[in-house]
Amino acid sequence: MYYPMMLKLQGKKVIVFGGGKVAYGKAKGLLEAGACVQVISPQFDKVFEGLHKQMTLIEGYYEEVLLQGCFLVVAATNHPNINEQIGKACEEKGILCNVVSSPSLSSFIVPSVVRRGEFVLSISTGGNSPALAKHIKKELAKRYDEDYGAYVTLLGEIRKIVLAKSWPEEKKQTFLRELSNKSFEECNGLWESLKRNEDLF
Numbered sequence: 001m002y003y004p005m006m007l008k009l010q011g012k013k014v015i016v017f018g019g020g021k022v023a024y025g026k027a028k029g030l031l032e033a034g035a036c037v038q039v040i041s042p043q044f045d046k047v048f049e050g051l052h053k054q055m056t057l058i059e060g061y062y063e064e065v066l067l068q069g070c071f072l073v074v075a076a077t078n079h080p081n082i083n084e085q086i087g088k089a090c091e092e093k094g095i096l097c098n099v100v101s102s103p104s105l106s107s108f109i110v111p112s113v114v115r116r117g118e119f120v121l122s123i124s125t126g127g128n129s130p131a132l133a134k135h136i137k138k139e140l141a142k143r144y145d146e147d148y149g150a151y152v153t154l155l156g157e158i159r160k161i162v163l164a165k166s167w168p169e170e171k172k173q174t175f176l177r178e179l180s181n182k183s184f185e186e187c188n189g190l191w192e193s194l195k196r197n198e199d200l201f
C-alpha cells in the first residue's frame with residue numbers, strides 16, 4: 001500500500017532520464033511544481049520542442065555520476081535494464097525515484113492529476129490500472145472546472161482572516177466548516193463583509 005502525500009519540489013534538482021512521451025509527461029508535472037528539471041536523453045521527442053527555456057534538455061545517456069545532488073529522479077528510458085540500474089543506484093543513495101517500467105523498483109509512483117491552481121485531485125490505482133486512473137481523471141476534470149482554482153484561493157483568504165480574528169476557537173471552527181458548503185458567490189459576499197470587518201452574527 002502506498003502513502004499519498006503532497007511533495008514540495010520548489011527549487012529542487014530533479015532529473016528525468018529519457019526523452020519520449022512518458023518522460024515528457026513526468027517532466028511537465030515536475031515543472032508545474034516548481035522543480036529545476038533536467039531531462040537527459042540521446043534523443044528528444046518533438047513534444048519537447050520549445051521547452052529549452054523552462055527545463056534543461058541535455059543530450060546524453062544515464063551515468064551514475066549525474067545523480068549527484070539530485071532530490072528526485074525519474075527513470076523513463078525505453079530500456080528496462082537501464083531504468084532498473086537507475087532505480088537501484090537511487091535506492092543506494094537515498095534519492096526518491098520513479099521507475100516508469102517497474103513499480104516494484106520505484107520509491108514512489110505517479111497518480112493521474114487534475115490541477116486547478118492549488119486545488120489538486122489525484123487518482124491512483126496503485127499501479128493496477130493506469131488507464132482507469134486516467135479515465136476517472138477525465139470525469140473529475142469535467143465536474144471540477146477551471147473556476148475551482150479561484151474558489152479555493154478565496155476560501156484560503158477567508159480562512160486567513162477568520163483565523164486572525166479574536167473569536168472563540170469553537171466559533172472559528174464552525175464558521176470554517178460551514179464555509180465549505182457555500183458557493184463561490186456566497187463566499188465572495190462573505191469575504192467582502194469580513195474585509196469591512198462587519199459583524200456576521
Ligand SMILES: C[C@@]1(CC(=O)O)c2cc3[nH]c(cc4nc(cc5[nH]c(cc(n2)[C@H]1CCC(=O)O)[C@@](C)(CC(=O)O)[C@@H]5CCC(=O)O)C(CC(=O)O)=C4CCC(=O)O)c(CCC(=O)O)c3CC(=O)O
Binds near residue numbers: 109
Ligand atoms: C505504476 C506507474 C508508475 C509511474 O509511472 O509512476 C505506471 C506504470 C505503467 N504504466 C503503464 C502503461 C500505461 N500508463 C498509462 C498512463 C499513465 N500512467 C500513469 C502512472 C503510472 N503508470 C503509475 C501507476 C498509476 C496508478 O496509480 O495507477 C499516469 C496515471 C500518470 C503519469 O504517467 O504521469 C498516466 C496517466 C496520465 C494522465 O492522467 O493523463 C497508460 C494509458 C495511456 O497512456 O493512455 C498506459 C497503457 C494502458 C495500461 O497499461 O493501463 C505501464 C506498462 C508499460 C509498458 O507497456 O511497457 C507501466 C509499467 C507497469 O505497469 O509495470
Ligand SMILES: NC(=O)C1=CN([C@@H]2O[C@H](COP(=O)(O)OP(=O)(O)OC[C@H]3O[C@@H](n4cnc5c(N)ncnc54)[C@H](O)[C@@H]3O)[C@@H](O)[C@H]2O)C=CC1
Binds near residue numbers: 017019021022061076
Ligand atoms: N509509467 C507510465 O505511465 C508508462 C510507462 N511506459 C514505459 O515507459 C517507457 C518509455 O516510454 P516512451 O516514452 O513511450 O518511450 P520512447 O521510446 O518514446 O522514449 C524512450 C526515450 O529514452 C531515451 N533513452 C534511451 N536510452 C537512454 C539512456 N541510456 N539514457 C537516457 N535516455 C535514454 C531514448 O532516446 C528515448 O528518448 C516504455 O518503454 C515503457 O516501459 C509506457 C507507457 C506508460
